[in-house]
Amino acid sequence: xxxxxxxxxxxxxxxxxxxxxxxxxxxxxxxxxxxxxxxxxxxxxxxxxxxxxxxxxxxxxxxxxxxxxxxxxxxxxxxxxxxxxxxxxxxxxxxxxxxxxxxxxxxxxxxxxxxxxxxxxxxxxxxxxxxxxxxxxxxxxxxxxxxxxxxxxxxxxxxxxxxxxxxxxxxxxxxxxxxxxxxxxxxxxxxxxxxxxxxxxxxxxxxxxxxxxxxxxxxxxxxxxxxxxxxxxxxxxxxxxxxxxxxxxxxxxxxxxxxxxxxxxxxxxxxxxxxxxxxxxxxxxxxxxxxxxxxxxxxxxxxx
Amino acid sequence: xxxxxxxxxxxxxxxxxxxxxxxxxxxxxxxxxxxxxxxxxxxxxxxxxxxxxxxxxxxxxx
Numbered sequence: 500x501x502x503x504x505x506x507x508x509x510x511x512x513x514x515x516x517x518x519x520x521x522x523x524x525x526x527x528x529x530x531x532x533x534x535x536x537x538x539x540x541x542x543x544x545x546x547x548x549x550x551x552x553x554x555x556x557x558x559x560x561x562x563x564x565x566x567x568x569x570x571x572x573x574x575x576x577x578x579x580x581x582x583x584x585x586x587x588x589x590x591x592x593x594x595x596x597x598x599x600x601x602x603x604x605x606x607x608x609x610x611x612x613x614x615x616x617x618x619x620x621x622x623x624x625x626x627x628x629x630x631x632x633x634x635x636x637x638x639x640x641x642x643x644x645x646x647x648x649x650x651x652x653x654x655x656x657x658x659x660x661x662x663x664x665x666x667x668x669x670x671x672x673x674x675x676x677x678x679x680x681x682x683x684x685x686x687x688x689x690x691x692x693x694x695x696x697x698x699x700x701x702x703x704x705x706x707x708x709x710x711x712x713x714x715x716x717x718x719x720x721x722x723x724x725x726x727x728x729x730x731x732x733x734x735x736x737x738x739x740x741x742x743x744x745x746x747x748x749x750x751x752x753x754x755x756x757x758x759x760x761x762x763x764x765x766x767x768x769x770x771x772x773x774x775x776x777x778x779x780x781x782x783x784x785x786x787x788x789x790x791x792x793x794x795x796x797x798x799x800x801x802x803x
Numbered sequence: 804x805x806x807x808x809x810x811x812x813x814x815x816x817x818x819x820x821x822x823x824x825x826x827x828x829x830x831x832x833x834x835x836x837x838x839x840x841x842x843x844x845x846x847x848x849x850x851x852x853x854x855x856x857x858x859x860x861x862x863x864x865x
Contacts, residue, residue, distance in 0.1 A: 500847040510843040514832070519845065556863060659862070706836055706861035707843060724864030733862050737833040 511707050514744040522711050529708045532699045533565050540682040542694040545570065547650035550691075552576050552640050553604075555592035555717040557709040558655030562697050564714055566653065567600060573653075575604040576643055578636050581616020585722055592717045607639055613791060618723065624790050628723045631790065638787040642778060644691040656695040659702040662747045663732040665754055670732075678761050680754060688770060690779050701747065702733075774799055804850050808835075808858040822846040824856070834862045 500509040502521035509519035513528075520528055537543060549566060553559040553575050567573050577593040579586050590606060597604035610616055617635065621628040640652045661680060668676045686692040697705060709716050724730065739746050772778065773785035775795050780786070784796055806813045806824060813828065821837050821844050836859045837844045850856055 500845045509845050512845050522843075557861070558863075701833070702863070703833055703836065703861050706859065710836060710838070710843060710859075718859060720864060727864040730862065730864040733864070734831075734834070737831050737862070740833050741831050 510711070511704075513701075513704065515701070515740075515748055517744070526708065526711060529700060529704060530565055530568070533562070533696045534569070536682060536696050536699045537694075540694075542683050542696060543571065543651055543653075547572070548648065549573050549651055549653050550576055550640070550644045550647075550649040551653040552578075552636070552655075553593050553596070554655075555589035555596075556655070557714070557716045557718075558657050558660075558697060558702075558705045560592070560596050560655075560714050560716050561705050561709045561712070562653060562655045563596070563602060564600065564712060566696070567602060573602055574647075574649065575602050576640065577604060577606045578639055579606055579608040579610070580632060581608065581610040582618060582722060583616075585717075585719060586616070588719065589717050592715060595715060605643065607643070609635070620791070626790060629727060632723070634786055634790070638778070638785075640693075641689075641691055642776075645689050645778075649691060651692040651694050653694050653696065655697055655705070657697045657700050657702050657705050658747050658751060659733055659736070661695070661698055661751050662736055663729055665751065666736060667728060667732050674761050677754065678758060681758070682755075688779055689772070689777070690770070698751070699748070804852055805855045806850075806858055807855070809860060816852075818849055818851045820846065821848050821850060821856075824850060824858075828858070830858065835860055 500512060500519045501507065502509045502524055503518055504524045505521060507521040510522050511525050512519040543549060549571050551559065551563040551566065551573050553563060555577070563573055563575060575593065575597055577590060579590050593604055609620065613620060615623065617632050618628055621631045624631065644652045665677065665680055682695050682698045684693040736747055768781040770779040770781060773780045773788055774783050775788040775792055776785060778785060788796055804815050804818065806815065806828070808828065815827065825832055825835065832846060838857045838859060839850070839854055844856070
């Protein structure tokens, strides 16, 4: 198989574009797709300070690498979730990447902050580990970005993440979640802008990009996500994608095209400041404080 | 040829294309990378009798 652009031996074929490419042209192509996504959705500007949240995985490290290469000002933030060896290895990968590419890194450790890892925290608060993990990460990403003057929080969500979440939300008819599945969530008060520059890239492409760019990432799965519904939905979509390449892309593009249909139906909730921490919430006390700052919430309630 | 996937080693006789290997192991081409040394292989590439390849899962759940 030969590269479509130079006739050298291809190292990968991107099935959705029916495009075999050599290493050099593949890396160039992926970076161009990311530039296009940034432009198409006016995600970020050159002068903005970006907080790239990194897990140590292929997607977040690749997006940080690409943005630095494109000349953006990048700071890395890693949340150590306190999941035994998995978290130790994740942090190690982030630290190695940070020093190799001279990018500043901040680590927030849940065990240092709360005395427990995410598994124990979920157990003691009667929450599911994955939903608590998502909530805690979103809270810290935003809080850190707001308190340290960043213009945007950048995540490594790829096309597979977006389409599997979309399909899962359609299966459960969670329209309020679907309307938030956009490539950009604009800044609103203390909620910083959130952007997803990898939305045009499949998970296989980001893995190949990381491998060919010698990015050393964690390949182990989070032990809590091994049997997640999310993974099952990803497999189901990839079965369809294998038979009809381009399905994932057109599925997600369809959401963006038809978003107005859902947004009209979905009333936007009013945001106010959490009575405990001051960060935006639709309730009097935000979910983070309600779950993890129970004593403070009790004290607050007793003074009402 | 030997193929390593998710910590397991598979030994198969003869040379075969990457496409055939993935079919044999019932793996979806969308969900893996096939690597020989430092080389990324396409579905058309041949894996020789004495080769060893690693198959990386690329799908993550969290």
